[in-house]
Amino acid sequence: MNIIFRLLLTLNSTSLLLIIFLIKEKYVLCQGVSEYFSYALYAVLPILMTFFSIVLCSKLGKDSFKCELDENGVNKSYPIKEIEYANNIFLPSYLGYFFVALSVNNLETLICVYIILFVFTFLSQALYFNPLFLLFGFNFYNVKTKHGASIFLITRCDYKTPEEVEIDVAYRINSYTYIERGSK
Numbered sequence: 001m002n003i004i005f006r007l008l009l010t011l012n013s014t015s016l017l018l019i020i021f022l023i024k025e026k027y028v029l030c031q032g033v034s035e036y037f038s039y040a041l042y043a044v045l046p047i048l049m050t051f052f053s054i055v056l057c058s059k060l061g062k063d064s065f066k067c068e069l070d071e072n073g074v075n076k077s078y079p080i081k082e083i084e085y086a087n088n089i090f091l092p093s094y095l096g097y098f099f100v101a102l103s104v105n106n107l108e109t110l111i112c113v114y115i116i117l118f119v120f121t122f123l124s125q126a127l128y129f130n131p132l133f134l135l136f137g138f139n140f141y142n143v144k145t146k147h148g149a150s151i152f153l154i155t156r157c158d159y160k161t162p163e164e165v166e167i168d169v170a171y172r173i174n175s176y177t178y179i180e181r182g183s184k
Contacts, residue, residue, distance in 0.1 A: 010122040013130040015046040020101035050132040060171040080162040082144040090129040155180035
């Protein structure tokens with residue numbers, strides 16, 4: 001299931017490159033269909049795939065990030081040492097996809113560029129930053145655990161301090177990336 005989910009996330013996070021190219025080149029679905037309907041469908045497809053990936057994440061492995069309690073039930077240790085808001089960090093990189101899509105002149109070049117980008121994104125076990133998650137109320141955080149592990153957390157929660165991070169169920173996309181579907 002993890003491989004399927006990672007393939008879907010990779011497709012979601014790179015699909016806007018294809019959509020921008022299709023709109024730039026004024027590709028329509030078929031003759032007789034308005035170009036605006038085609039463009040709207042192009043835009044809706046990755047949004048639906050992102051929604052499907054959010055639903056599908058419940059099939060992934062589960063972890064939690066909870067406070068350790070001492071014998072008196074008092075917080076002994078918080079699971080998170082550092083947390084950094086990361087919504088804006090990846091946006092400039094992602095905008096690079098837009099510029100590539102705008103500069104590619106033909107479908108053959110686009111296919112080659114997209115395949116290379118897709119393979120590298122999938123194999124690198126990238127952080128699966130997908131700006132479409134923002135439409136569903138998700139935030140992105142770089143988190144360092146008390147044991148020194150650096151992870152990427154996708155969540156609907158709005159964390160400000162490490163002490164606020166108390167996660168009952170975080171779904172493991174890979175060893176460094178987790179998604180929390182709940183909200184606070």
